[in-house]
Amino acid sequence: MVYNDVETASRSELEELQTDRLRETVERVYENVPWYRDHLENAGIAPEDVDTIDDVSDLPFTTKEDIRDNYPDGLFAVPHEDLQRIHASSGTTGKPKIVAYTEDDLGVWHEVMARSLYAAGVRSDDVVQNGYGYGLFTGGLGFHDGVEELGACVIPTGGGNTSRQIDMLRDMESDVLSCTPSYCLYLDERADDMGFDLADLPLERVIIGAEPFTDPMRNEIEDALGVTAIDVYGLSEIIGPGVSIECEEAQNGLHVWEDHFYPEVVDPDTGEVLPEGEEGELVLTSLTKQAFPMIRYRTGDMTSLNYDECECGRTVVRMDNVSGRADDLIIVRGVNVYPSQIEEVMVDIDAVAPHYRIDLYREGNLDTLELTVEHVHDYDGTHEELEAEIDSRLRDVLDVKPDEIEVVGPGVIDRTEVGKVKRVYDHRED
Structure with missing residues (x-):
C-alpha cells in the first residue's frame, strides 16, 4: 500500500x-x-x-x-x-x-x-x-x-x-x-x-x-x-x-x-x-x-x-x-578515506562508544590526522590497549594509520543537542 x-x-x-x-x-x-x-x-x-x-x-x-x-x-x-x-x-x-x-x-x-x-x-x-x-x-x-x-x-x-x-x-x-x-x-x-x-x-x-x-x-x-x-x-x-x-x-x-x-x-x-x-x-x-x-x-x-x-x-x-x-574526502599519506569509513571501523569495536572527533593538521607539505575516541562505560582495559586495537583495525581495514590516537572516557567529547554533529575539525588553513 x-x-x-x-x-x-x-x-x-x-x-x-x-x-x-x-x-x-x-x-x-x-x-x-x-x-x-x-x-x-x-x-x-x-x-x-x-x-x-x-x-x-x-x-x-x-x-x-x-x-x-x-x-x-x-x-x-x-x-x-x-x-x-x-x-x-x-x-x-x-x-x-x-x-x-x-x-x-x-x-x-x-x-x-x-x-x-x-x-x-x-x-x-x-x-x-x-x-x-x-x-x-x-x-x-x-x-x-x-x-x-x-x-x-x-x-x-x-x-x-x-x-x-x-x-x-x-x-x-x-x-x-x-x-x-x-x-x-x-x-x-x-x-x-x-x-x-x-x-x-x-x-x-x-x-x-x-x-x-x-x-x-x-x-x-x-x-x-x-x-x-x-x-x-x-x-x-x-x-x-x-x-x-x-x-x-x-x-x-x-x-x-x-x-x-x-x-x-x-x-x-x-x-x-x-x-x-x-x-x-x-x-x-x-x-x-x-x-x-x-x-x-x-x-x-x-x-x-x-x-x-x-x-x-x-x-x-x-x-x-x-x-x-565528496568534499569530506581525507587523504592521509596518499590513502583516500571518508570519515564515515573510520566511524564504521570504530563502531565495530565493542569497547568503543559511537562518539569520536577527527582533527586535521598540516606539517610542511603533509597532512596529519589525529583521532579522539571515547570508550564505553564498562570498558575495563587500559587506554593504551584500546588505542593499539583501533590503530590495528584502521590499518587492516582501511590501510590508514592516524598520526595520533587518543582514547578518552565517556562524556568527554562534546555532544550536539541542536543541529548537525561535527566530527571533523580541519585546522590546515589556521
Missing part, C-alpha cells in the same frame, strides 16, 4: 512525466532567471533542445558556489510578491544559501513529506515527536507540515532541551521520533543519567537524517532505543527533507520521489554520469519547483542508484544510504 500511486508507476510512465516537467523547468529558468539563461547559452543549449528526460545529462551543473555567488535572490524564478516562505542554510562555511517557496512549492513539500512518512510506517493515528530544529533550517517545519498533511499528531519539541524531550517521549507515549542520528544516541545517554531505559517506552520508530551515518551506528540506535531506525534524505537547495526515504518493509535504499526530483550519479572529479550501481556524487534536478528551481545541482553527497523494483512494490529509483560527502 502506498500514499501516492505514482510510487508504483512504470518506468515509461515516470519518464513521460519527467520529460514534460523537465521541459517546463528549463523553460522557466531560461525565461525568468538571467543567470540560468546565460549558463545554458554558454553551454550551447536552448529550451527547445530538451526532447526527453535523457537530455538532462547535456545540461550544465549548478553548484553551491553558484547559489552563493547569486546571493541572496539571484536564482529566484518568481518575484517576491509570489513567495510564501524563505528558508536558509546555516552559512557556517560562507554566505548562507537562501531558498524560496511559492504556495504550490509548499504544497509539493507537504505531499512528499507525507509520502515519506507513510513509507516509513507512520500512520494518521500516530503521535510524532519532531526533534528537528525549527526556524530557517528546513528540517523542523518540513517534518511538521508533513505530519499534519498525513493527518497524524505532531509534538513540535524542536532541537535541544533534552530533558524535556525525554519527558515528552515518556509522558506523551510518542510513537515516532524524528531527529539526527547523533542526537538519538545523546538522548539514550541522558535517559540513562535520568534513571530509565528509552527501550522501555512505546516509541516504535525514529526517522533519522541530516547527517551521514553507518549501519553499525544505526544498529546502535535501534538497540539502545528499541526502535526501527529509518533513514530520510533531503537538502534545502532542492526542497528540504522529503527528497527520499527508506521504506519500513525493506530498509534497503531510499526511495527517491523522482516525479519531483530527478537523480543522477556522476564521477565527482570528471562529472561523467556513472552507470547504475556505481558510487559517485548525487546530482539532483528539481522538476516542479517554481520559486527556486535547480538544474543538475551537485549535492556533494556520495551514493549509488538502484532501479530494481523494491520488495515493498515501489518502482521509483532507490539511492543507497549516503556514505559521505
